[in-house]
Amino acid sequence: MGCNTSSTRIKNSQTSLRAVLIIQNWFRGYRARLKARQQYALTIFQSIEYADEQDQIQLCNFFTFMLENYKHIRKEEIELSQLTESKLDMMDKQDYVDLIDVPDSYQGPRLQFPLTCADIDLLLEAFKGKQILHARYVLEVLFETKKLLKQMPNFTQIQTSPSKEVTVCGDLHGKLDDLFLIFYKNGLPSGSNPYVFNGDFVDRGRNSMEVLMILCVSFLVYPNDLHLNRGNHEDYMMNLRKNKTYSISYLQIHGKKILQTLEELYTWLPIGTIIDNEILVVHGGISETTDLNLLHRLERNKMKSVLMPPKEINKDYNTDSKHSKLGVTISAHGRIKASGLSSEHLPKHEWEQVIDILWSDPRGKKGCFPNTGRGGGCYFGPDITSKILNKFQLKMIIRSHECKPEGYEICHGGKVVTIFSASNYYEEDSNRGAYVKLCSGTNPRFFQYQVTDATCFQPLHQRVSTMENSAIKILRERMISRKSDLIHAFQHQDRRKSGKLPVSQWAFCMESILGLNLPWRSLSSNLVIIDQNGNVEYMSSFRNIHIEKPIKEANSALVETLYRYRSDLEIIFNAIDTDHSGLISMEEFHAMWKLFSSHYNLHIDNSQVNKIANMMDLNRDGSIDFTEFLKAFYVVHKYETMVKPEATNLAEQHK
Amino acid sequence: MADEKDREETAVAEFHKKIKEAFEVFDHESNNTVDVREIGTIIRSLGCCPSEGELHDLIAEVFTPGSEGTPHLHVPADAIEIVQIHSDSQSFLEEEEPTGYIRFEKFLPVMTEILLERRYRPIPEDVLLRAFEVLDTAKRGFLTKDELIKYMTEEGEPFSQEEMEEMLSAAIDPESNSINYKDYISMMVIDEN
Numbered sequence: 001m002g003c004n005t006s007s008t009r010i011k012n013s014q015t016s017l018r019a020v021l022i023i024q025n026w027f028r029g030y031r032a033r034l035k036a037r038q039q040y041a042l043t044i045f046q047s048i049e050y051a052d053e054q055d056q057i058q059l060c061n062f063f064t065f066m067l068e069n070y071k072h073i074r075k076e077e078i079e080l081s082q083l084t085e086s087k088l089d090m091m092d093k094q095d096y097v098d099l100i101d102v103p104d105s106y107q108g109p110r111l112q113f114p115l116t117c118a119d120i121d122l123l124l125e126a127f128k129g130k131q132i133l134h135a136r137y138v139l140e141v142l143f144e145t146k147k148l149l150k151q152m153p154n155f156t157q158i159q160t161s162p163s164k165e166v167t168v169c170g171d172l173h174g175k176l177d178d179l180f181l182i183f184y185k186n187g188l189p190s191g192s193n194p195y196v197f198n199g200d201f202v203d204r205g206r207n208s209m210e211v212l213m214i215l216c217v218s219f220l221v222y223p224n225d226l227h228l229n230r231g232n233h234e235d236y237m238m239n240l241r242k243n244k245t246y247s248i249s250y251l252q253i254h255g256k257k258i259l260q261t262l263e264e265l266y267t268w269l270p271i272g273t274i275i276d277n278e279i280l281v282v283h284g285g286i287s288e289t290t291d292l293n294l295l296h297r298l299e300r301n302k303m304k305s306v307l308m309p310p311k312e313i314n315k316d317y318n319t320d321s322k323h324s325k326l327g328v329t330i331s332a333h334g335r336i337k338a339s340g341l342s343s344e345h346l347p348k349h350e351w352e353q354v355i356d357i358l359w360s361d362p363r364g365k366k367g368c369f370p371n372t373g374r375g376g377g378c379y380f381g382p383d384i385t386s387k388i389l390n391k392f393q394l395k396m397i398i399r400s401h402e403c404k405p406e407g408y409e410i411c412h413g414g415k416v417v418t419i420f421s422a423s424n425y426y427e428e429d430s431n432r433g434a435y436v437k438l439c440s441g442t443n444p445r446f447f448q449y450q451v452t453d454a455t456c457f458q459p460l461h462q463r464v465s466t467m468e469n470s471a472i473k474i475l476r477e478r479m480i481s482r483k484s485d486l487i488h489a490f491q492h493q494d495r496r497k498s499g500k501l502p503v504s505q506w507a508f509c510m511e512s513i514l515g516l517n518l519p520w521r522s523l524s525s526n527l528v529i530i531d532q533n534g535n536v537e538y539m540s541s542f543r544n545i546h547i548e549k550p551i552k553e554a555n556s557a558l559v560e561t562l563y564r565y566r567s568d569l570e571i572i573f574n575a576i577d578t579d580h581s582g583l584i585s586m587e588e589f590h591a592m593w594k595l596f597s598s599h600y601n602l603h604i605d606n607s608q609v610n611k612i613a614n615m616m617d618l619n620r621d622g623s624i625d626f627t628e629f630l631k632a633f634y635v636v637h638k639y640e641t642m643v644k645p646e647a648t649n650l651a652e653q654h655k
Numbered sequence: 656m657a658d659e660k661d662r663e664e665t666a667v668a669e670f671h672k673k674i675k676e677a678f679e680v681f682d683h684e685s686n687n688t689v690d691v692r693e694i695g696t697i698i699r700s701l702g703c704c705p706s707e708g709e710l711h712d713l714i715a716e717v718f719t720p721g722s723e724g725t726p727h728l729h730v731p732a733d734a735i736e737i738v739q740i741h742s743d744s745q746s747f748l749e750e751e752e753p754t755g756y757i758r759f760e761k762f763l764p765v766m767t768e769i770l771l772e773r774r775y776r777p778i779p780e781d782v783l784l785r786a787f788e789v790l791d792t793a794k795r796g797f798l799t800k801d802e803l804i805k806y807m808t809e810e811g812e813p814f815s816q817e818e819m820e821e822m823l824s825a826a827i828d829p830e831s832n833s834i835n836y837k838d839y840i841s842m843m844v845i846d847e848n
Contacts, residue, residue, distance in 0.1 A: 015789055016790060016806075016810075017810060017811060018786075018789075019785075019786035019787070019789040019790050020790070020806050020807070020810045020811035021706065021811040021812065022782060022783060022786040023783065023786050023787065023790075023807070024706075024707075024807065024811050024812050024813075024814065025704055025706050025778060025812075026704065026777070026778045026783050027814075027818070028695075028699070028704075028707070028818070029703075029704040029777060029778075030843060030847070031818065031821060032695060032696040032698075032699030032700060033699060033700055033847065035696050035700075036677070036680070036696055036697070036699070036700030039680050039681060039696075040680060043680050362684075363684055363685050364684030364685055364686025364688070365684075365686050379685075409683070411684055459821070459824040459825035460821050460824065460825065461825055461843070461846050462825075465846065503669075504668075504669055504672060507672075517679075519676035519677060519679065519680050520676065521672065521673050521676055522673070522676055522677060522680075522700070
């Protein structure tokens with residue numbers, strides 16, 4: 001009896017041990033797959049973000065092409081650098097800002113110049129209460145900031161001490177809550193609490209203007225202790241996507257003036273900061289040719305935009321164009337009159353130095369390679385870091401520019417630090433934000449945070465699901481915008497016209513057409529139907545998603561093309577729309593479209609385009625509201641998940 | 656014979672691509688290495704379910720400690736102080752653990768063999784259900800929160816606090832403070848599909 005009981009007991013405990021091990025094993029596997037899915041989603045977000053940046057940079061080639069060929073330019077008007085230095089100086093504060101009245105009915109914050117820390121508090125409270133700052137104050141702040149920035153050198157210098165640590169923050173991208181959180185946890189900027197904001201204050205988040213206003217006002221109150229570095233998003237190009245970048249409430253009145261002043265301000269932002277003569281703080285990174293001495297000397301405000309690279313001056317120019325970017329005027333007979341060498345722009349080698357600083361990314365591979373992900377700057381390896389740091393007697397580079405899951409990352413043996421301050425950048429829960437505090441003689445201290453709201457207390461699998469669905473959605477939108485090219489590639493591989501391909505061939509097509517380096521095999525089940533033999537039914541991706549046709553008769557290929565290039569088109573339209581009316585004439589539209597399709601080699605029947613444009617000219621007044629035009633192309637997702645039949649049954653059973 | 660060899664070669668080539676994809680997603684510096692702490696995630700994302708013990712043995716086969724190249728987060732343990740702040744004002748100190756990394760060239764052949772031999776197969780759903788039923792000695796259809804915590808954190812290959820919290824957050828019914836394991840399992844299965 002006794003023996004039986006104890007052996008039963010042992011057997012029971014062995015069984016229960018086995019059961020526990022099974023559950024633990026299963027859970028760890030499940031949890032790991034959740035983390036992997038989370039990582040895939042982040043990879044998707046990042047790949048698409050960089051691919052979009054690349055598309056935008058490519059536009060500079062189109063702009064060059066356009067300027068050379070666009071016959072409809074009214075010569076005074078299409079200056080891509082909207083206002084030159086001299087024009088804006090002529091209209092100073094007295095001429096413009098002081099003429100703007102702030103009505104008594106205005107409930108928002110009223111700033112008092114010269115600004116004091118009371119104004120910082122006032123602004124923070126106002127923005128927390130979701131108030132809008134009046135255009136008059138916006139303009140005044142921008143004017144004053146620009147004026148003061150002009151006095152700053154290309155690299156601002158900071159010295160720390162045990163009682164005066166400096167805090168370095170990375171990209172904020174218009175995320176106001178993150179800025180609030182940083183100031184709440186780390187204190188407001190002051191003489192004893194200096195800050196460096198390392199670029200990319202605007203774009204993508206909802207509150208670009210508010211973030212900018214708080215940073216500018218803080219800078220005006222503490223110009224020696226609040227340092228602003230230029231990021232790649234502090235660029236004229238952002239103004240060409242103004243409706244995406246800035247909230248409409250700030251552009252409704254005096255929008256044109258605000259954008260013009262902002263453009264100027266961006267060019268006057270310092271390129272970087274040097275802390276204790278040993279830490280270089282720049283937005284992107286470096287390249288093997290980075291020359292700090294050159295960077296100290298160059299005229300940084302001549303770096304207008306990534307969209308306007310310097311052109312080499314050619315010997316013979318025979319063209320009708322009356323205006324050329326290089327400050328070279330061309331008479332009606334086609335003869336060149338040089339009016340000074342690049343008076344408005346940086347020479348090529350200097351322009352490239354600045355691009356490298358603003359766009360580069362560190363990588364583990366040794367050497368220096370073109371940054372093919374973004375289309376600008378380079379990838380620099382640990383050997384490059386050592387070489388440049390040694391050359392200029394520095395110890396560390398602190399940079400931003402890349403979203404990191406923990407908000408910060410250390411690489412190159414501790415010599416390169418990435419700091420990113422916009423938490424939940426891609427999606428709720430995609431990443432933490434961080435800032436770093438520095439003091440000479442002690443180790444850097446990193447502080448992480450995440451702006452949370454009620455939904456963050458969902459269990460992990462739900463948060464991952466949300467992020468994953470969001471990533472897959474934008475990936476599918478990208479697929480639909482290249483539908484014709486993808487189908488063409490699939491059919492080319494599918495010799496037997498079976499509608500199916502092995503996963504490896506499908507993955508190959510996806511990667512080469514979309515140009516995205518993603519784990520296609522792992523993602524395939526989310527994107528396409530796979531049969532029991534492991535073959536992909538490649539057309540299944542396009543079943544539940546389509547681009548809405550603005551008019552029924554529109555040709556699908558055309559609609560797809562217009563959808564695919566809609567961001568580029570928005571930028572170009574805004575560049576042409578020099579009076580910021582939001583309208584372009586039919587003539588301008590046709591001419592621009594012709595150029596665009598020829599430059600991008602699009603095989604589109606131009607008469608079809610004209611037909612759509614005509615149909616969109618609702619006022620019949622010969623002009624097109626291009627915002628409306630572009631909005632007409634959007635993707636419709638039919639709600640349906642790729643659920644396998646067995647799983648659905650299971651759900652049914654347990655109801 | 657030749658046919659079968661062809662098929663195996665194609666299978667191997669496909670495995671190689673699959674492994675490379677899964678690896679690259681965690682190769683943050685694009686230098687063909689991943690932090691050793693992520694290798695378990697990678698192996699499991701490829702559909703395998705090794706136990707913690709089996710995982711440790713696997714890592715030992717492919718691990719490269721310390722100095723070669725530039726491993727992710729490789730700084731001396733006392734050099735970096737991390738203070739984590741959450742917006743609910745919680746803060747705590749976390750020290751950097753010394754770490755190492757796994758090189759792709761070493762990982763690939765080991766992982767390929769695992770896939771070819773179909774090792775560490777995942778637990779079928781019915782086996783998982785029976786495991787819960789074994790622990791539910793009173794056959795109530797659920798486990799209490801305390802029972803689950805005791806089993807998972809004190810026996811077998813014990814859960815860390817983080818792992819326990821994550822399981823509870825999804826599994827527990829806050830009103831009864833218990834886990835209806837049948838519902839829990841089917842929810843997880845749907846999520847994975």
